[in-house]
Each structure stands twice: as structure tokens, then as C-alpha cells.
Amino acid sequence: MSCSEFSLIEKYFSRQAISRSDVLLGIGDDAAVMRLGLDEQLVVSTDTMVAGVHFPEATSPFDIGYKLMAVNLSDLAAMGAQPRWASLALTLPESNDDWLAQFAAGLFELAKQYSVQLVGGDTTRGPLTLTLTLQGTVASDQYLQRNTAQPGDAIVVSGQLGDAGLALRQLLAKDNIHAEGLARLNRPTPRVVLGQSLLGTATAVIDISDGLIADLGHILDASKLGAQIQLADLPLSETVKLTTKDGDWSLPLNAGDDYELCFTLPEAQLARLDQQDCLLTKIGRVVEKKGIECITPAGGLFTPQKAGYNHFSSALQAESLS
């Protein structure tokens, strides 16, 4: 191994398409220096992906880079923030030119779409682990929280549920893979524009990467409320719908890896959502009574697992690390 940390960063990560005027000092010093505007607040999220835990070992480096940026963008989307700057901590087993070039291409493809500039980071040797810290801004005191849902609010989700989870199950079982699901698993679409449009409209917002029940549960716990979900209203692809026909709703409710937003808002505000460029579906409503009640299409009750995707006991991990 002859490549030093410094030259790795120089070689693959300094030549990016985005060069923001608010970056006073980017990659190459002890730290980066950036400028915020008047009345802007700083919003910061950090997400780590570990090979064999958060993605199968065979995932392409392009997809790993793309997804690393997507999952962090999804967190900022859930705050209604404008993404701006990223720091990358990349731990990799060996310096592999081809891997690094592909990884950087995936990372920068999405960074470019959202005008995010990579301003620094650290490259180290070890088992493949990737952490991105993403910084963005919101206008003063305008951000979307979890603990402010109101009784009677409609509950809405973006996109479709369960496709990524199904593709992951199929990958691990070495089954034929549902192509649409694989695309959702490897290259999720962060709902950045949607998140920003919800400022002043939604009462609470969360990113449902850990599964609808677990993440909606965080909104409800924080707001000290409950919910009633109509399972017939869940936005599902035909393939995911098939998995529910025997009454097992765990895929759309618990599988996770759906980088969609779930949010609450007064019924009267639903009409304001018509302008969005992604699918939005009302799936239920917020109620005073705690807990999440799921109503089946036949009008019965389905009791979902409480836990969502848990990185300390996931199927992927059991497969790869045991």
C-alpha cells in the first residue's frame, strides 16, 4: 500500500462538479470553513453504513456512494433543510483505485443534483465503513420536528413502501430480484424538495428508513399520541401487494430502507400537497389513544411488530456477520 491518506483525498475527492461560493476553505487544510447567511440556522445529520450490515458485501461501489449521500439527504429532507456541505469518513480495507473512482462517482452524482460540496473528511484503513456528515441550513426557527403532531391530523407517506425491503430479502435468499425494488434499495430518492415544501404545512415529519411503524412510532411517542392506519390505503407496488395477500403486512410496515418521508398535517391542508412531484398518500390519522392501530382491508385489526429495522439484529447482519 503506497497511497497516503492525503493523496487519496486529493486524487478522488477534490475534483467534484460542485464548487459553492459559501465554502471559504474546502478540502486540504485541518478543517473546512463555510459561511452561513443572515438568519440561517445550521442543520447537521450523520449516518454510517457498514459493509455486511447496511448493504450486502457485493453492492457496487457506485451504489454505496450514491446511497451514502441519499440516506443523509433524507435526514435533512425530514427537517425541511437545504443541504449544502458534506464531510466523508471513509474506512476501507485497501486502497483500490477502481473502487474509489466508482464510489466517488456515485457520491457526487447525487451531491451534484442537490448542490452539495464535499468539504473534508478522513480516509483510513480498516473494515469497510462509511460515515457521511451532511450540513444544511433552514431559515431562522423554521424546521420540521417529530414531537408536534396533533390529534386528528392526517398521516401521509411519500412514494411506495416495501420495495427496497423485498429486494433485500430476495438478494439474501438468492431469489430472482424484483428490479424496481433493487433500484429503490440501492439508489433511494431523498425527498429534499418535498421536505422543504412541508415547512409551515406539516405538523411533524420523519424519514422512515427504519420502517413505517418504528419511525411513525417516534413521531407518536414524541407527540404523546397514537395513530390509526388503514392498511388498504398503503401505497404498494403490485409485487409488494402480493406479499400481503395472506395477511402478513410486515414488509411494508417494518422492512425499512424506504427513504421516504412520513408526516402529519391538518386534514384541511391536504389540498396543498397537490403540487408535489412524488406520490403522496394519506394512510391514516393521528388519534389521542396511544399505540398504532392497523385496520385490515376486511375491517379487522392487524398487530404490527413494534420494532423496526434494527442494525443490531437485522436479517442482513445475521446473514453476513454470524
Add this chain to the structure above:
Amino acid sequence: MSCSEFSLIEKYFSRQAISRSDVLLGIGDDAAVMRLGLDEQLVVSTDTMVAGVHFPEATSPFDIGYKLMAVNLSDLAAMGAQPRWASLALTLPESNDDWLAQFAAGLFELAKQYSVQLVGGDTTRGPLTLTLTLQGTVASDQYLQRNTAQPGDAIVVSGQLGDAGLALRQLLAKDNIHAEGLARLNRPTPRVVLGQSLLGTATAVIDISDGLIADLGHILDASKLGAQIQLADLPLSETVKLTTKDGDWSLPLNAGDDYELCFTLPEAQLARLDQQDCLLTKIGRVVEKKGIECITPAGGLFTPQKAGYNHFSSALQAESLS
């Protein structure tokens, strides 16, 4: 394993001593939200530590937490920044209550000294890898860079060189360990106050975690200049001095893990450094001729290794990962 990511963060990392008034939203939402003052710029650094690469596997969790905070504080010190907020990405092989409590205690001990609040992060399962992203601020346009050294400037270092590197060598060789060195290795003192005091005085500043020659080399390369170092003037403990008596200066010059600052400033400004509470030593001067010339105590020339501590080929890694 029954502990979810969410409850791990809640349990060990939400009860910290520091609660800053500029944190609008800390741990517990999709992202954190912080407020900067008027005319403040954001300064961000990220450092990763991997078990067996950046510290021996047997290092205590308290020391790992302490050092993780110290190495990031050292980067902000080299910018002259005021540290404020941290995000922690913690990947660990298993959920171990005792380990987490000790690690958090080490991290928070130093965080408290510098009023740094942990505002978010991610906890995942995998081989022990720790990334801290530290955010701080500088007054508008006031920050210390690498590329602005001037010919004729004095070169100064803080603290003593080589003690941490010696302790690491002894640890790996299972020799008796130099106690002062072990303390420097495990709990380095970030020079945050010194860094801030150098604003407006130093022409270029760097943190010499990768070794004096490598890091001073970054200043000189960026400034398109060279240096002459007087080896007799290097600030060395008696123990480190002993290792140089046969003419091998690699320990103080290249070993790394000295979280000290190296900076350049006009000779006329040297008198302004008297008020510092840490040892400061002039070790040489900046010259027009490129390269670093090291003058031995006898007046001869010593040719240092060009490379510093390289995390892709270090002694520690060769020991632990091969």
C-alpha cells in the same frame, strides 16, 4: 443483542454535562439544529479512529473516547476556531454497557472542558470504528491556514515531540512503557487556547499529528517554501533525547501522534508568545529553498524520512492487521 440504535444513543449520550444555548435541537430528531452568531463562520473537521490501526486493541474505552475528542479538537485548534458541537458515528462489534459508559465518560471529560455539546450521531454494529465530526466557529474571515508562511518566518512547535510515538513503539514491542509518553499517546492535550491566540500573529498553522516533517511539509508545500530545522533545538523529554544519541532523529521527526501545533510567524512576533500556558519552542526558520534541511547538533546534515505517519502502512497496523 437487544439494544436498538435509538436507545443506545439515548442511554449513554443524551446525559452530558454541557447544554449549550445555541443548540436549538440536539440528539433525538433526524438532524440537529444550531445557531451561529452574526459574523461567525462555520469550521468543520472529521477524524476517524479504527481499532488496531489508530490505537492498540487493548486501549481502554475511556482513553478511546478521550482521544477521539482530542484529535478533532486539535484540528479546530489549528484553525484558531472555537469548538462548539460534535456528531459521533460509533460502530461497535457488540452492545457492551460497560464499554459504552466508559467511552462516553472519556469523550465527555474533554467535551466539558471545551464546552462542546454532542448534538447527534449514529450507532451501528460492525468492527470498532469511531468517527467524530466537530463543528466550531471563527470570527468572520479570521482563520489560520497552511499556505501563508513567509520566508524568514520563525518555526515554532508547542509541547514536546516523540513521547507518544515512543510509548506506542514500546507498547507494540511489549517493552516497559515510558509513563509520560503513554499519557501523551492516550490523552493528548489539544492546543485550543493556543490556536485562538495565534489569530493575527501566526502566518501558517498545522496540527502535527502525522509527524513534524510530514505536517510542516504540508505548510511548506502549500506556501511553496522550504525550512531549516535545528535538531538541537527540538523540545524533547530526556527519554526521547536518549533515542537520538546515535543520530537517529526519526522518533521526534516522524513518529506522529503528537497532537501539537507547528506554526510560522515573523521573528518580531516571537515576544508575543510569552503569555502561553504551554511550552513553545522555536526550532528553525522558513527559507526560500524548497525542502526541509535538518542541522544536527554537530553542525552536519540529517536527512529525515519524507513520509510521516501513514495509516495505510503504519507500524501499528502491520502489527495488528497482518
